[in-house]
Amino acid sequence: MTVRLKINGTVHDLDVEDDAPLLWVIRDEVGLTGTKFGCGIAQCGACTVHVDGNAQRSCVTPVSSVVGAEITTIEGLSANGLTPVQQAWIDHQVPQCGYCQSGMIMAVSALLRTNPQPSDEELANAITNICRCGTYPRIREAVRALAGKV
Amino acid sequence: MVSTRRMVLLGGLGTAGALVVGSSAYVAWPRNTAAIADALAAKPGERFINNWIKIAADDSVTVVVPHCDMGTGIFTALPQMAAEELDADWSKVKVEAAPPDRAFANGALAEGFILSTQGTSADQLPAFLRGAVANTFRTVAGFIDLQTTGGSSAVRFTGVLGMRIAGAAAREMLVKAAAARWGVDPSACTTQSHRVFQAGRSFGYGELVAEAATYSPSSNPPLKPRSRYTLVGKSIPRLDIPRKVDGTTAYGLDVVRPGMLYAAIRISPVFGGTLLSVDAGAVERRRGIKKVVRLDDAVVVVADRFWRARDAVAALDPRWDDGGNGAVTSAQIAARHAAGLKGDDFRKDIGKGDGADALARGRLIEATYTVPYLSHAPMEPMNATAVWKDGALEVWSGTQDGLGARAFCAKIAGLPMDKVTYHLLPMGGGFGRRLPGYFNFLEHAVKTAMALPGLAVKLIYTRDQDMQHDYYRPNVTSHFRGALDGEGRAIAWSNDYTTDDGANGEAHIVYGIANQRIRTVKVATHIPTGPWRSVEASWHGFFIESFVDEMAHAAKTDPLAFRRALLGDKPRHLAALDLAAAKAGWGTPLGEGRGRGIALFESFQTIVAHVVEITIPPGGGVKVDRVVTAVDAGMAVNPDGMKAQIEGAIIFGLSAALNGEITVAKGAVVQANFPDYEVVRLAECPRIEVHLMTSDAPLGGAGEPGVPPLAPAVANAIFAVTGTRIRELPIKNHALTVASR
Numbered sequence: 101m102t103v104r105l106k107i108n109g110t111v112h113d114l115d116v117e118d119d120a121p122l123l124w125v126i127r128d129e130v131g132l133t134g135t136k137f138g139c140g141i142a143q144c145g146a147c148t149v150h151v152d153g154n155a156q157r158s159c160v161t162p163v164s165s166v167v168g169a170e171i172t173t174i175e176g177l178s179a180n181g182l183t184p185v186q187q188a189w190i191d192h193q194v195p196q197c198g199y200c201q202s203g204m205i206m207a208v209s210a211l212l213r214t215n216p217q218p219s220d221e222e223l224a225n226a227i228t229n230i231c232r233c234g235t236y237p238r239i240r241e242a243v244r245a246l247a248g249k250v
Numbered sequence: 251m252v253s254t255r256r257m258v259l260l261g262g263l264g265t266a267g268a269l270v271v272g273s274s275a276y277v278a279w280p281r282n283t284a285a286i287a288d289a290l291a292a293k294p295g296e297r298f299i300n301n302w303i304k305i306a307a308d309d310s311v312t313v314v315v316p317h318c319d320m321g322t323g324i325f326t327a328l329p330q331m332a333a334e335e336l337d338a339d340w341s342k343v344k345v346e347a348a349p350p351d352r353a354f355a356n357g358a359l360a361e362g363f364i365l366s367t368q369g370t371s372a373d374q375l376p377a378f379l380r381g382a383v384a385n386t387f388r389t390v391a392g393f394i395d396l397q398t399t400g401g402s403s404a405v406r407f408t409g410v411l412g413m414r415i416a417g418a419a420a421r422e423m424l425v426k427a428a429a430a431r432w433g434v435d436p437s438a439c440t441t442q443s444h445r446v447f448q449a450g451r452s453f454g455y456g457e458l459v460a461e462a463a464t465y466s467p468s469s470n471p472p473l474k475p476r477s478r479y480t481l482v483g484k485s486i487p488r489l490d491i492p493r494k495v496d497g498t499t500a501y502g503l504d505v506v507r508p509g510m511l512y513a514a515i516r517i518s519p520v521f522g523g524t525l526l527s528v529d530a531g532a533v534e535r536r537r538g539i540k541k542v543v544r545l546d547d548a549v550v551v552v553a554d555r556f557w558r559a560r561d562a563v564a565a566l567d568p569r570w571d572d573g574g575n576g577a578v579t580s581a582q583i584a585a586r587h588a589a590g591l592k593g594d595d596f597r598k599d600i601g602k603g604d605g606a607d608a609l610a611r612g613r614l615i616e617a618t619y620t621v622p623y624l625s626h627a628p629m630e631p632m633n634a635t636a637v638w639k640d641g642a643l644e645v646w647s648g649t650q651d652g653l654g655a656r657a658f659c660a661k662i663a664g665l666p667m668d669k670v671t672y673h674l675l676p677m678g679g680g681f682g683r684r685l686p687g688y689f690n691f692l693e694h695a696v697k698t699a700m701a702l703p704g705l706a707v708k709l710i711y712t713r714d715q716d717m718q719h720d721y722y723r724p725n726v727t728s729h730f731r732g733a734l735d736g737e738g739r740a741i742a743w744s745n746d747y748t749t750d751d752g753a754n755g756e757a758h759i760v761y762g763i764a765n766q767r768i769r770t771v772k773v774a775t776h777i778p779t780g781p782w783r784s785v786e787a788s789w790h791g792f793f794i795e796s797f798v799d800e801m802a803h804a805a806k807t808d809p810l811a812f813r814r815a816l817l818g819d820k821p822r823h824l825a826a827l828d829l830a831a832a833k834a835g836w837g838t839p840l841g842e843g844r845g846r847g848i849a850l851f852e853s854f855q856t857i858v859a860h861v862v863e864i865t866i867p868p869g870g871g872v873k874v875d876r877v878v879t880a881v882d883a884g885m886a887v888n889p890d891g892m893k894a895q896i897e898g899a900i901i902f903g904l905s906a907a908l909n910g911e912i913t914v915a916k917g918a919v920v921q922a923n924f925p926d927y928e929v930v931r932l933a934e935c936p937r938i939e940v941h942l943m944t945s946d947a948p949l950g951g952a953g954e955p956g957v958p959p960l961a962p963a964v965a966n967a968i969f970a971v972t973g974t975r976i977r978e979l980p981i982k983n984h985a986l987t988v989a990s991r
Contacts, residue, residue, distance in 0.1 A: 128557075138631070139713045178496075193491060196898055232679050234935075
């Protein structure tokens with residue numbers, strides 16, 4: 101059976117099961133590897149993508165639940181160049197190993213769309229992604245610097 | 251030439267040590283290796299001028315780093331050190347990972363640990379190299395297969411002993427080439443900003459590279475004094491970061507090969523267990539399933555897509571032989587440690603003065619401390635991609651040693667090294683998990699690929715397999731006794747500690763206590779253990795700095811003042827302690843339910859002092875509000891990069907202190923994923939202030955030294971507020987409320 105997904109503006113007709121996890125379909129069927137596998141149970145956020153602009157953990161998202169939605173991955177976050185969030189990540193030298201940062205940037209970008217000036221507490225409550233390198237202080241600084249700019 | 255001094259020092263390691271210099275250390279890099287290096291890693295127009303530096307006719311300088319990127323910033327710091335001595339223009343400097351080939355073996359790292367552990371024996375190698383040694387270099391021929399990234403060693407060994415010298419030697423060769431063209435003496439020439447100058451004329455480095463490469467690199471070129479540094483000591487933005495914000499950095503997980511298959515694994519839950527049988531019929535006819543592979547210790551399902559393999563392997567019902575360890579529990583392991591400490595099988599570590607006899611001369615303080623097993627849990631689960639075809643093996647993976655990984659894969663496949671190609675990829679976190687000796691994922695991937703000849707197979711551990719088949723930070727115990735004289739001064743120190751390995755230098759204390767006895771007893775279990783960020787220091791830091799705090803409180807002395815009194819002959823340690831205390835406002839009141847703890851520890855040649863501020867909320871528990879840190883690593887090559895490493899170490903240490911615990915039931919690990927192995931997230935992340943100090947000491951490590959003093963600083967703060975002494979980690983297992991003191 102075919103599942104039709106719209107990812108980064110491109111329509112893909114994919115021969116996968118209804119309950120195939122969006123993460124692995126994005127990675128293995130569509131070939132976009134910027135979205136990462138971390139825990140497989142929606143605990144760590146490494147697999148965060150946007151579904152109609154909202155952050156969603158793709159590792160537990162069955163593809164049938166996002167048919168007709170606008171799905172955006174890190175590769176499709178910006179039409180050209182870097183977004184202000186990505187630039188802030190460079191300015192504040194946020195990433196260490198970098199593995200969680202696709203998910204981190206997707207989660208923060210979605211938050212700033214609805215709350216452009218989050219307090220530290222609002223940020224911490226909204227962004228529960230795990231970074232084992234411990235880049236949180238710089239994420240906090242980068243988001244403070246972005247206040248009102250996104 | 252190899253200097254006599256080096257020969258003497260290397261003599262301690264015997265034949266194997268001597269071969270390091272002869273074959274792979276920078277000083278004796280043979281000319282024909284340049285041709286090998288060119289063939290392996292030079293792109294059109296580039297030439298290797300010595301083993302770690304390529305210069306192209308377009309003036310670009312590429313520093314080839316014999317390490318792997320796991321996010322610690324060494325792919326910027328090491329090029330900074332080379333470019334500094336080369337007088338390179340930073341805008342023309344690029345960086346690449348060295349291919350996993352003996353031409354790029356990290357002789358400087360080998361030399362570094364030999365120099366820093368003079369008189370050692372091969373059995374007393376630093377822990378982060380032990381696995382590599384056991385697996386690859388116990389034979390003379392294998393000794394050179396070293397590209398290890400670990401032990402906070404990149405800057406202090408590869409950088410200090412390798413990159414600086416490579417940069418300076420390359421500069422010398424460029425100067426010789428220019429001098430020859432001008433017909434002047436090289437001493438008449440100077441270098442600046444990527445050019446050689448003499449009497450108002452100049453050549454760019456790119457113009458000189460062909461002739462420069464014909465000279466032999468010097469083994470001891472003159473090096474700049476720190477006062478002349480223009481690149482080292484600057485917070486240059488990291489070269490790897492732009493590709494880490496747009497999803498384009500390809501980790502091991504991201505390898506794509508034509509027709510690639512995916513493999514999911516279930517390993518014997520009991521360590522050392524073996525697969526007896528499995529009925530594959532249950533899944534073989536499912537969509538996309540290609541093969542069920544039976545390994546000695548695991549069953550693997552190979553499919554056309556990962557989720558199909560994952561779901562199929564989960565549906566199997568394999569039968570295991572538990573190897574006799576199927577009933578082991580954490581409680582039994584704890585009892586073994588307790589029995590070890592009560593027995594008389596101690597090996598003496600060190601003694602000073604009258605040793606433990608002096609305990610009788612003062613007021614006795616006694617306590618026993620324990621830390622649990624810990625998993626590394628890097629964000630990228632273990633994985634590797636392999637294809638076995640026509641008697642050759644090709645492997646893609648992120649490990650902390652590309653050359654060691656290649657040698658390991660060759661051994662597993664029963665192939666000579668030249669039949670194995672290994673592609674070293676960036677790691678989504680290492681923390682010791684991906685060091686040589688801990689390559690179960692490579693073994694599983696290679697053996698799976700060998701069951702499907704000609705096909706590329708990517709094997710990925712799901713998070714539960716990753717967490718339950720780690721090589722854990724050991725569960726160990728220390729029994730302390732200390733004595734205070736009538737004026738509250740520490741006069742005796744006794745530490746009996748268990749180990750799953752050998753004696754640990756990290757158990758030795760920096761404090762000036764006249765009488766000491768430190769002994770160790772080995773306690774064996776079937777749980778595999780390995781280096782975990784800061785290794786032995788991760789537990790001895792907690793043990794020692796907590797017990798010193800206990801002694802201070804028993805002496806009714808301020809914990810800062812108590813430590814200061816014992817650091818009379820340790821000015822660097824004292825300065826770090828004082829700086830952290832001053833910046834944190836030590837001694838100023840914090841209010842109800844709040845308090846501070848302090849701890850100091852040196853590891854990997856870097857001294858770190860933390861002052862931690864906590865709040866005990868009215869409902870109980872603990873919130874870490876602020877960490878103020880002083881770091882003396884001699885100097886920081888890239889100060890912002892070092893701060894990032896210390897911040898990361900604080901958070902890594904805090905995750906372990908608050909929540910980290912791997913327990914054992916039925917011989918297997920209980921925890922499977924982040925809900926039951928919780929780590930610090932943004933909401934628990936304290937404010938962190940890192941103060942870097944500069945001293946004339948040799949450069950110290952950056953990645954690990956921030957971890958050891960973190961847990962004791964938190965625990966000491968908890969005691970200050972609650973009166974509860976945390977003698978067993980993690981803190982989550984203790985009920986904490988504000989004491990009515």
